[in-house]
Amino acid sequence: MSRVLELENVQKAFKLGFIPKTRQVLKGISLAVDEGEVFGYLGPNGAGKTTTIKCVLGLIFPDAGTIRMFGRSYLDPKAKAGLGFLPENPYFYDYLTAVEFLDFYARLFGIPAEVRSERIPRLLKMTSMERAADLPLRKFSRGMLQRVGLAQALINDPSLVILDEPLGGLDPLGRKEIRDIILGLRDAGKTVVFTSHILQDIEMICRRVAIIVGGRILSQGRLADLVSEKVLFTEITVSGVPEAELAAHGECVSEPGGRVMVKVYDEPGVEAVLESVRVRRARIHSLVPRTQTLEDIFVDMVKTT
Amino acid sequence: MTAIWTIARNTFKEAVRDRVLYLLLFFAGASIGLSQVLALLTVGDRVKIVKDVGLAAIAFFGALMAILIGTGLVAKEIEKRTIFTLLAKPIRRHEFLLGKFAGLVLVLLVMTGLMSLVLLLLVFAHTLTVDLKLLAAVFFLLLEFILLTAVAILFSCFSTPILSSLYSLGFYLIGHFSWSLVTLIKKMSPGPGRTVVRGLHLLLPDLEILNYKTEVVHGLPIPAAAWLAGPAYAVVYTAVVLAIAVLVFRRRDFV
The missing domain is CATH 3.40.50.300 (P-loop containing nucleotide triphosphate hydrolases)
Structure with missing residues (x-):
């Protein structure tokens, strides 16, 4: 080439x-x-x-x-x-x-x-x-x-x-x-x-x-x-699980319709949230693992210079 | 050569699609027409008045076209940033500048041709003959317009259109009055002052070398030497001005 x-x-x-x-x-x-x-x-x-x-x-x-x-x-x-x-x-x-x-x-x-x-x-x-x-x-x-x-x-x-x-x-x-x-x-x-x-x-x-x-x-x-393939955190949106219970595993944000979005930073935390959902027969609306993006790298670089 | 010709064609196209040109052409036509009115008001040879005012109108509006369009076209390319895409093509900077110059010369050729046609028709209406001697004066005027175009392009290589127009106008005026330096030199006593004025006379343009309007209007012969000296002076001066323009343009950053 x-x-x-x-x-x-x-x-x-x-x-x-x-x-x-x-x-x-x-x-x-x-x-x-x-x-x-x-x-x-x-x-x-x-x-x-x-x-x-x-x-x-x-x-x-x-x-x-x-x-x-x-x-x-x-x-x-x-x-x-x-x-x-x-x-x-x-x-x-x-x-x-x-x-x-x-x-x-x-x-x-x-x-x-x-x-x-x-x-x-x-x-x-x-x-x-x-x-x-x-x-x-x-x-x-x-x-x-x-x-x-x-x-x-x-x-x-x-x-x-x-x-x-x-x-x-x-x-x-x-x-x-x-x-x-x-x-x-x-x-x-x-x-x-x-x-x-x-x-x-x-x-x-x-x-x-x-x-x-x-x-x-x-x-x-x-x-x-x-860009690293490593998962930085996972965003899980659930309904039917009290926010207080989810707060133990990550940062929670209440969403309309009784949904809660929880940001979980490690694998055991994700397992624990899924277990809570299973036990309470609740619902998972979405589960999105967030890997590093070019934006993250770019923002870091601009900030450090 | 292909690049110069392509740019010249485009410059011609740009100029003929510009309303300013038609405005100038209209006023030039109107001024030549005005000579008819002046002729009616004058006692004496009416045809001479028509020729005199007509040639003066061609001289004035031709110079105005050369200056206004000449300073505008290159500056516009830079101001509107069209030069960015143009210089990214396989052309050299001097080809761009020479293309612009050639295009403008083409425009002036057509415009001077049209103005001359109006004058010839007007004279024909009076004398029922086609006075081709008028074209001799127009030929020298055209040389002056070409030189002015080169000057306008040179100024627009490093200045704004308004300033370039003023500088070019200054060049035009100096060019038509620098002959008075010869009178001054004759009257001055020998010494450093006279040497300075003599040097100034050599450096400053002398556009009167290209002015044979009076001779043509009054039927006087144009000296044989003028047919060589006039074009030679115009060509050399134009070439030097263009060479300076190329040198300035070659190192310019287009930010």
Whole structure:
């Protein structure tokens, strides 16, 4: 498996204010993305996710460090020929129609007319935008712009797709559709890097993640390695057992309809609650073991920095 | 080359879908038309008045188009962040800038062509002849517009559209008044002061080199040397300005 994207000790500082004050935004970012993987770049707002992406795209120049894409310099147009990019809050030429917009970007890649005429309708269909094909982009909603933006990111059939917050501004159905497209790209062997601060999206889609906080990568690796399978606690909702009896095994919360939700932290506690239910011929409404999530890890990391 | 041409096409499309352009074109047409009214009010050669006011209108509105659209187009790409997706494509930054420039030149070519057509028709209504000599003055004006476009693009590489427009307007005004430095140099006694003014004259643009409106209106010959000096001056100045713009743009961070 070859390395598609590699960043080594990338640093970037900006000078801000009337009397310029240097603010170090990236403090030595090193990460590697292999071919065919879906890589999640996770971090709170202002952590440096978009700045990293902008460095990779050559929109801003790092003060130090190296960036290589497909084994070439990141500024080499040959490297960019295999890249697709969707920016956060996409802004596009609002005087163009969706078809003209995609055609413009396709021409920049030097894609021949016969390929363009096949690919543009296919991408519009894939992003459910075929009905808006001839509408100018200024009439598009944010969700529609996000979709057509995704279509432009795929116009060159890229090997590497970088998506900056691709699920922002979409309704639940739209999020699912875009998620499915990303999974489709993964199945087609494409490499996908996407940034998000929505942890569920990353958990659902990514195989590997890097967590950036305050301009530093705090953790990087396979999601399965980062997130422990260990059960943290079990939530059991029962009815017909007095709360006082359950309180001996864990923390109780009364719920409407005489139900009690008890949070039990160990295996014997779960056994004891089940025994109480059996003896009293009571009812169990739900039993949910909670394992560690990416959110737990993320919250811990943000808190400790 | 493909990238430059693609961006130029898109820039052209953007400009012709911008209402500002049509507003300027309307006022340009109206001003050329106004020459007809002025001609009626004037004693003497009416056709000369039509030509004079018509060419002045083309000069003024052409310069305004070059400055307003030139400063707006690049700045808009940065402000609206459309440049993010564009520079993520396999194009180099100088290709983007040259594409924008080429697109604007194309727009100016079409707009100047349309304004000239209105003037030619108006003159035809008076003389029943197509006065192609007018196109000689328009040719030099077009060179001036192209130079102004390059200047507007240079300023918009590092400044806001409003400031860029003011700077470009400053360049335009200086360009048309810098000839007075020659008079000053003649009147000054030799010394460091004269050397400074002489240096200033060399550095500042001289757009009067591209002004042959009077000659065309009054039927005077355009000096043969002007056909070489004017275009050469405009081309070299434009190339230098564009080269500086590329240098500025190449190292800029798009935050």
